[in-house]
Amino acid sequence: MTSPAASAPPEAAPAPVRHRHVFYVSGFDPKGPAHYHRLYADEGAKAAAVGGYALEVGPRRRAGEHGAAWSVRWRGPLQPPAAAAAEVHTEVEFLRWDDLVRAHWPRHAGVLARDLLATTALYLRTGALWRMARLAWPPVVALVVPVLVLLALLAALPLAALASWALVRAGAPLAAGVAAVPALAAAAVLGARAIERRMNMQWLLRSYAYTGRQGTHGWPALEARLDAFAQRIVARAEDPAPCDELLVVAHSSGSIMASIALARALQRAPGLARRGPRLALLTLGQWSPLLSSLPGAGRFRAELATLAAEDALDWVDFTAPADGCCFALTDPVTAAGLPRPRPAHPRLLNPRFASQFSPATYAALVRDRFRLHFQYLMAAERAGDYDYFALTAGPWRLGERCAGRPSIDGYPRFQVLDRWARRLLGPAKPPGPPASP
Structure with missing residues (x-):
C-alpha cells in the first residue's frame, strides 16, 4: 500500500x-x-x-x-x-x-542546577515564560517541572531534619529520628531520578539554558x-x-x-x-x-x-x-x-x-x-x-x-x-x- x-x-x-x-x-x-x-x-x-x-x-x-x-x-x-x-x-x-x-553540555550536577535556576530567573524576569505559557502550556510545564524538582531536592534535607525532630518530639527513639534523615533524603533523590528518566530533564534544561544565553548575551561561535x-x-x-x-x-x-x-x-x-x-x-x-x-x-x-x-x-x-x-x-x-x-x-x-x-x-x-x-x-x-x-x-x-x-x-x-x-x-x-x- x-x-x-x-x-x-x-x-x-x-x-x-x-x-x-x-x-x-x-x-x-x-x-x-x-x-x-x-x-x-x-x-x-x-x-x-x-x-x-x-x-x-x-x-x-x-x-x-x-x-x-x-x-x-x-x-x-x-x-x-x-x-x-x-x-x-x-x-x-x-x-x-x-x-x-x-562544548556547552555541562555534566556536573551543580553546574546544571545553577544554569537551570539562572535561566528560569531570566525567563521570569523578562516575562518570556508567561508569554510562552499563553501560547501553549505543555512545553512550559516541561520547562518548569525540572525547576520544581530541583527546589524539592534542595528542600529535602532540611525537611527530612524537621521530620526527624518531629518524630523525636512525638516520642520516637532518637536513633529512629536520626535514621529518618538519610532515608527521607534518599527517597527524595530516587523520586527525582524517576521523574528525570521519564522526562529526560537534563537534555531539556541544557537546551533551555543554551537558548536563554543565545537570546541575551549570544554565542559568538x-x-x-x-x-x-x-x-x-x-x-x-x-x-x-x-x-x-x-x-x-x-x-x-x-x-x-x-x-x-x-x-x-x-x-x-x-x-x-x-x-x-x-x-x-x-x-x-x-x-x-x-x-x-x-x-x-x-x-x-x-x-x-x-x-x-x-x-x-x-x-x-x-x-x-x-x-x-x-x-x-x-x-x-x-x-x-x-x-x-x-x-x-x-x-x-x-x-x-x-x-x-x-x-x-x-x-x-x-x-x-x-x-x-x-x-x-x-x-x-x-x-x-x-x-x-x-x-x-x-x-x-x-x-x-x-x-x-x-x-x-x-x-x-x-x-x-x-x-x-x-x-x-x-x-x-x-x-x-x-x-x-
Whole structure:
C-alpha cells in the first residue's frame, strides 16, 4: 500500500522531482552525523516497506568544514495505482553544530542546577515564560517541572531534619529520628531520578539554558556557524548542478538554527528564492518561541519576518499535540509578535501519529515523551498522512505535497491561559520589536 504522503497531488500534478538537495539541522543534541545517518538508513528501510517504495541510503562522507553528507535514491510509483514510476536522487547534507552543543553540555550536577535556576530567573524576569505559557502550556510545564524538582531536592534535607525532630518530639527513639534523615533524603533523590528518566530533564534544561544565553548575551561561535550555514545554502542554490528542490529540514530547537541560517541566506542573496531550485523549509517539533519570546532576541524576530515575507518559499511546520516537547500547532511568526503577511505561511500541520500505530504501541509512545519527540524522524507501523522519508526523498516538492492539507491555525487546545488572561489583562504584549537584519 502506498502512503498518502508519498502520493502525488490528485490533479494537475507538476513535473516530479528528479534531483533534490536537503540541508538537515539537528536539535540540541551532542550526537553528530554518524548517529543521524544511521537513523535515516535504518528508519528509512522500515518506512519504505510500509509505504510501498524503495529507498537506498549511501555511505556517509565529509562535506565541507561543518558538514557531512549521504546520497539517497527513492524509487516508486508517482501515485496509486502505479501508472508511472519515479526515481529521485537526493543529497542529504548534515549541517553540524553538535560540536558546539558538546562544548556547552555541562555534566556536573551543580553546574546544571545553577544554569537551570539562572535561566528560569531570566525567563521570569523578562516575562518570556508567561508569554510562552499563553501560547501553549505543555512545553512550559516541561520547562518548569525540572525547576520544581530541583527546589524539592534542595528542600529535602532540611525537611527530612524537621521530620526527624518531629518524630523525636512525638516520642520516637532518637536513633529512629536520626535514621529518618538519610532515608527521607534518599527517597527524595530516587523520586527525582524517576521523574528525570521519564522526562529526560537534563537534555531539556541544557537546551533551555543554551537558548536563554543565545537570546541575551549570544554565542559568538554559534553566530559564526550560522553565517557559514547561510553561505553554504546560498552556494548550493547558485550551483548550476541539477536541483529541483532545495529543502532545509530541522528538528526541535534546530528549527531555530535553520530559520536563522535560511533567513540570512535570503538576506545575503536577495531574490534567491525566485531563481534556481524551489526553496523550502520543513520544521519538525519546533521550539522557536523559546528564543523569540525573549526581549533581547530582536535579530531572530527580524529573521522570522524575512522568512514570513518570502512568498517564493514553501514553509511547512509539523508538530504533534501529544508532543509536550514542542510548541504544537503554534505559528512561530505570530508567536514572535509579528504580522503574518499571507495565510498558511508557514502551513501548520499535525502528523497524526495516532493513526499510524496500533493503540497499544501509540499509548507506549505517548508515555515516553522523549521518544515521541523524535518520531518525526522515524518510521511508523502504518501508512498515513505523514512520512518523513517521502517528504525528504520522494518525488514531490514540499509545497506540492502538502498543498491539499489546510493549515491548522488558531489551535485552541493549549491556550487556556491566554483565554483567561485576555479577559483580565487584554491581548499579550509582543516580546519586543524585531531588530534590523
